[in-house]
Amino acid sequence: MTTSTTPLVDLLRSRYSVRKFLPTPMSAADIRGVLEDAQTSPSNSNTQPWAVHVVSGAARDAISGGMLRAHEEGRTSSDFTFGYGDGLYASRAQHHGATLYEALGVARSDVEGRNDVVRDNLRFYGAPHAAFLFMPLLGDGVRTAGDIGMYAQTFLLSLTARGFHGIPQTILGMYADVVREVLGVPEELKLLFGISFGTADPAAKVNELRMHRLPMEQSVVFHDEPAWGRG
Template sequence: MSSPPAPAQDVAATTALDAITSRRSIRAFRPDPVSRDTIETLLRLAGTAPSGSNIQPWSVHVVQGDKRRELSGLLLQAHHAGVEPTPEYQYYPKVWRPVFLERRRQTGWLLYESLGIRRGDREAAHAYRGSNYDFFGAPAGLIVTIGRDMEHGSWIDVGAFVQTFMIAARTFGLHTCAQAAFANYGDLVRAALGIPGSEVVVCGISIGHADLAHPANRTRTPRAEIGAFTTFHWSEA
């Protein structure tokens, strides 16, 4: 596996290629604010993502300031109290194929080793996972939902929306992290934000300025070469 080159500093991407290759999951942010105008612009850009028959099945709740702190406080309280998560949906396979399990383990080990968390230290790992619910310190975050009546195709559309938002953020010098962790406590999220039960919490997205000095942001997860996932059915003209 190989990784795209990491950006030398937290600068705005100036080309589509820069935006794509410099996007990564940031797990520590600086407190510098992000303006509402910027987030509205990014949401308009994300709203151009493709969707089947242009139904645009995503819904978004943006949290900042007091509401962000309230939501994070509720989720952190549940996490640290050991409240059993009740995921909104099955994210990972119930039975892992070796190649995917290896990639997952490698990603986890790279992150925990950068933080000085030893393998098997479940208490430290659990404590760190709680930072998900604080949006990794980002000043603002998004909660993305989809109607329970939507089918698999619309979930693909929501994925396209999320990716478009995150790539667009790089053109403003901002970083993001898509977080399925918020789906662990969907009932708490809905209660805090007044989201109806007819909506499924898909994920959160942290957005802000990356703290590139933080050890959690010093590693880059490796990516498979295209030969690992591509078969060419190709004939030269």
């Protein structure tokens, strides 16, 4: 029976989402290394459907500015529907929001404070880089989106392994038209979400936040349970 951990297990359990970055850019070699790692991700029939646009500098600033203007004008342009229903998953999302706002010191009644949190999202939490994950709409899109999710996880783990951090942000996908216009991305590619990434700010209290994960037993059902402890 295996009792010791491996570097991969340590890596998996040390990854977390950063919500305050230092402005220091990563080197081109480091970014390329992360992207090459992510390129090894599995996909359905090896279709490798990810189309990834990485922005830094002026391109990053142009997209952030466009999203902020759209937000202030109440304009969104999601390529996919969004919601949690009204049951279990909505409850989990609400708990996540309450935990985050509490960590940020933003009261439920503080409308402007909550709006500032949204703006911070659209500024990439100060990260010097962001990756936008586009996909072709094949069939109903579900399998393709699953492939993009595996790509994103590999991307995030590679960042962590190299001493950097990232955060996947659904909200960035809510301004797909802004991103497409700035980057010249064709309409047939749909924006699923974005990842802000760089170096975590070690002095930011919000980066001490670790979100709760459910016990495995609440997500997994065993059939013909393996004989743990035998052999």
